[in-house]
Amino acid sequence: MARSAAKVSEAQPVWRTQIVACNLCGSTNSVELYPSTLDTELPLGELCACTSSAYGLCEAIVQCQNCGLVFQNPQPVPEDLHAAYEQVVDSLYDEEREGRIHTFGRSLKELELFAPKGRLLDIGSHLGFFVEVALKNGWRAEGIEPSAWASGTARNRGIPIRQGTIENFHCDVPYDAVTLWDVVEHLTDPAGTLDTICHLLKPGGLLALSTMDVEAPIARLMGRSWPWYMQMHLFYFSRQSLRLLVERAGFEVLEIRRHKRIVRFTYLVSRLERRLGRWYPMLNRLVDALGIGPRLVTVDLGDIVTLYARKPELRALASNGAHP
Numbered sequence: 001m002a003r004s005a006a007k008v009s010e011a012q013p014v015w016r017t018q019i020v021a022c023n024l025c026g027s028t029n030s031v032e033l034y035p036s037t038l039d040t041e042l043p044l045g046e047l048c049a050c051t052s053s054a055y056g057l058c059e060a061i062v063q064c065q066n067c068g069l070v071f072q073n074p075q076p077v078p079e080d081l082h083a084a085y086e087q088v089v090d091s092l093y094d095e096e097r098e099g100r101i102h103t104f105g106r107s108l109k110e111l112e113l114f115a116p117k118g119r120l121l122d123i124g125s126h127l128g129f130f131v132e133v134a135l136k137n138g139w140r141a142e143g144i145e146p147s148a149w150a151s152g153t154a155r156n157r158g159i160p161i162r163q164g165t166i167e168n169f170h171c172d173v174p175y176d177a178v179t180l181w182d183v184v185e186h187l188t189d190p191a192g193t194l195d196t197i198c199h200l201l202k203p204g205g206l207l208a209l210s211t212m213d214v215e216a217p218i219a220r221l222m223g224r225s226w227p228w229y230m231q232m233h234l235f236y237f238s239r240q241s242l243r244l245l246v247e248r249a250g251f252e253v254l255e256i257r258r259h260k261r262i263v264r265f266t267y268l269v270s271r272l273e274r275r276l277g278r279w280y281p282m283l284n285r286l287v288d289a290l291g292i293g294p295r296l297v298t299v300d301l302g303d304i305v306t307l308y309a310r311k312p313e314l315r316a317l318a319s320n321g322a323h324p
């Protein structure tokens with residue numbers, strides 16, 4: 001954990017867990033794909049941080065026998081998870097600002113293919129980098145983020161990020177676009193949250209989200225060694241289950257495409273710390289000696305996707321009998 005600056009700022013909350021039903025179809029009929037690997041004690045803040053390197057550590061991974069959704073079970077009790085996210089301090093995330101700003105710039109350009117500029121809400125904004133990029137590009141953007149440290153730091157930098165979650169969020173004017181970058185897999189009730197988001201959007205408004213694809217070739221090849229099996233990732237969508245989730249909330253899916261991200265070479269190497277073990281310091285020194293650490297590289301292993309979906313226009317909503 002030498003590279004990780006994530007920590008809990010105050011006394012750690014107790015993290016209770018509970019067995020949950022499938023979030024997509026409500027079935028309790030599931031089979032275990034992989035047993036629990038939680039044999040080490042890590043601070044909760046480390047497990048919840050955006051830059052956590054606690055790869056492979058999680059409760060049992062199960063698959064719903066009715067709809068095929070893959071998820072972690074048991075899962076944290078929602079209020080305990082929220083308390084943990086409120087306390088996350090993750091300064092390593094800030095160190096990777098340059099790569100994230102590039103990634104978000106690319107994501108925004110993509111999003112603009114589907115929606116004209118207008119009011120935008122980013123959910124799970126952390127330090128507000130995406131909101132910052134959107135504001136600079138002419139959007140009326142704001143964000144919401146549970147971490148007191150992250151939302152406070154963003155506000156101190158002049159970026160409008162409210163502390164909280166979507167469950168206690170109220171807006172008077174609906175949005176033209178809502179974004180969730182690497183957020184939906186962390187939620188305790190993704191179906192409920194997407195339903196709420198549909199209400200926050202104008203008819204014709206755009207939803208954009210990114211998440212891992214559990215059925216990507218590399219995920220299938222690696223099996224239990226796929227690094228995204230982590231305690232903070234509660235749900236592992238495939239393109240099919242993601243589409244189903246979004247359509248059930250009332251959206252029309254426009255496109256699901258591979259997501260590229262840009263990171264510093266140093267950061268990419270740091271993500272391998274746990275896997276490389278004693279070889280990690282040697283590789284780190286080599287990267288330093290070659291002077292390639294600050295170089296930005298594009299990463300796309302095909303296991304992260306971006307989904308774009310639209311809330312139907314009023315006429316379509318009326319004919320379907322859905323909510324406006």
Ligand SMILES: [Zn+2]
Pocket residue numbers: 022023024025026027064065066067068069
């Ligand atoms: Zn199911």
